Amino acid sequence: MPTSSRQLKFGAILTGVGTAQNEWLHPQIPGDASVDIDWYRAQARQAEAAKFDLVFIVDSPYITPDSAPHFLNRLEPLTLLSAIAGATSKIGLVATLTTSYTEPFNVARQFASLDHISGGRAGWNVVTTGLEGAAGNFGREQHIDHTERYRRAAEHLEVVQGLWDSYEDDAFVRDKQTKVFLDPQRQHRLDHHGEFFSVTGPLNIARSAQGQPVIFQAGISESGRSLAANYAEGIFAGVGNFEDAQAYYRDIKQRTAAAGRNPDHVTILPGISPIIADTDEQAQAIDRERNGELDLDKALVQLGRPFNYHDFSQYALDEPFPELGDLGSNGYRGHAENIKHVAREQGLTLRQAALRFAKPFSSFVGSPKTVADEIERWFVEGAVDGFNIHVGAPEDFARFTDQVLPLLRERGLFRSEYSHSTLRGHLGLPVPVNRHTAASQARSAARATPATATPVA
Structure with missing residues (x-):
């Protein structure tokens, strides 16, 4: 092909x-x-x-x-x-x-x-x-x-x-004859001052x-x-x-x-x-052997991880998946919300949810x-x-x-x-151009572009 x-x-x-x-x-x-x-x-x-x-x-x-x-x-x-x-x-x-x-x-x-x-x-x-x-x-x-x-x-x-x-890509001259190791014009401070970091x-x-x-x-x-x-x-x-x-x-x-x-x-x-x-058939048998007999207690612990290791053993196993409100919203929110969504949409019991999400x-x-x-x-x-x-x-x-x-x-x-x-x-990703090199090239291009004459009224 x-x-x-x-x-x-x-x-x-x-x-x-x-x-x-x-x-x-x-x-x-x-x-x-x-x-x-x-x-x-x-x-x-x-x-x-x-x-x-x-x-x-x-x-x-x-x-x-x-x-x-x-x-x-x-x-x-x-x-x-x-x-x-x-x-x-x-x-x-x-x-x-x-x-x-x-x-x-x-x-x-x-x-x-x-x-x-x-x-x-x-x-x-x-x-x-x-x-x-x-x-x-x-x-x-x-x-x-x-x-x-x-x-x-x-x-x-x-x-x-x-x-x-x-550092720009050509910052280090390393010329032993001239004893120049670094071009200081190619080294740049960041001087960042933001909400969380300085x-x-x-x-x-x-x-x-x-x-x-x-x-x-x-x-x-x-x-x-x-x-x-x-x-x-x-x-x-x-x-x-x-x-x-x-x-x-x-x-x-x-x-x-x-x-x-x-x-x-x-x-x-x-x-x-x-x-x-x-x-x-052989692969499905291996899957059943590895994942079909999961330890339920451990599955409940694993289910709790996206909810900051919430203790699911306190709920009835064969009742509908418990209503958890905002639990998980400050943890692995996306994973927690997905578990709640799937359990609700498919009508899973706690036992079913624990065994389902414990499997790879x-x-x-x-x-x-x-x-x-x-x-x-x-x-x-x-x-x-x-x-x-x-x-x-x-x-x-x-x-x-x-x-x-x-x-x-x-x-x-x-x-x-x-x-x-x-x-x-x-x-297949491009090598990002150094931002200081790009800015310098843009300035040089701007200087090389002839200014447009302003017409006289």
Whole structure:
């Protein structure tokens, strides 16, 4: 088949022992995988060999004893990705970091450093932190209000991106003969004074091979969608079914265009957990074995996470899903509202809702051909630009890379080799022009344009 001009994008979500309750029990997953750098390096190399666009490390700053196994004991994302950078050469490296409990200067410096270490492969998944308990870890009595968190996030991002432009691309002369290391005219202070931050700058590190790290986001609330439309270059938000995915895709692309940005420069990659076997029947049996006998108590805890670990054990299991009012509005609002909406529209009991939302989202269960067909349908019919594949047991990931990807390549939907060495290159994103260079060029162009003579009355 002829090669499609539009190509699928794939990320690999590396979560060690897993964010689902039973995943760590798989015999191929080491009990310490979430803190084992060798495990991460092996999975990243496997994803790079398959020509994935990126690996993705999730994170959050709050846990309880009932948190999923991976959340309880895991490596800090930027430290981890710096180690993975040395074990890979092409694949993008994306980490989650909150804007609610960090300072822009530190974040700008950390991601710029990862970008240099990796040769231009860094990406930042911008989150505002939905777990209210995180406040206590950062000296606050209360979690920041949802609306305020998103205003803070927008300003945080503006400051970080401004700091990343502290040096123009030709700022460092490094001429030993003339003993000139820096052209000071190419270094720029930020001098930002806003609602939440006051940052002088400049940042003490130059731009990388891709100009700036790639910005990702995962919000599905109204505030999250607005932030994504204005800033995101990649989106990880998950949705419940094909129709919802199409609606979300259209909405984000339309919002991006309305914000004056190119919709093709926003790549939407929801996360999925494919289950693949030789036949559809075998895959469905594996799905039932893994997800059909969930521990109800743990499912209730997992259901409570978007509601700041609300205790659902206090309600009758076989009564309709409880009326929760505004609960969840200051946490993972989009996810919480989706759970309430689905439960209400489908008339779910609490038991049904707990078991439904504790299962990994996946319409992708079947033979390699069935899974490839479903991926193609979602891609071609405007629901996604690609997928973030959850990496669990090595044999499951190998099924995807060795049996599904070849079918997509035969259809001209996915690359066989890398054509770029930066994350921006993989995603088809332009290198952003340094704002100070652009301003200087605009001034020069204005001076070179002859003034129009004013007619004499």
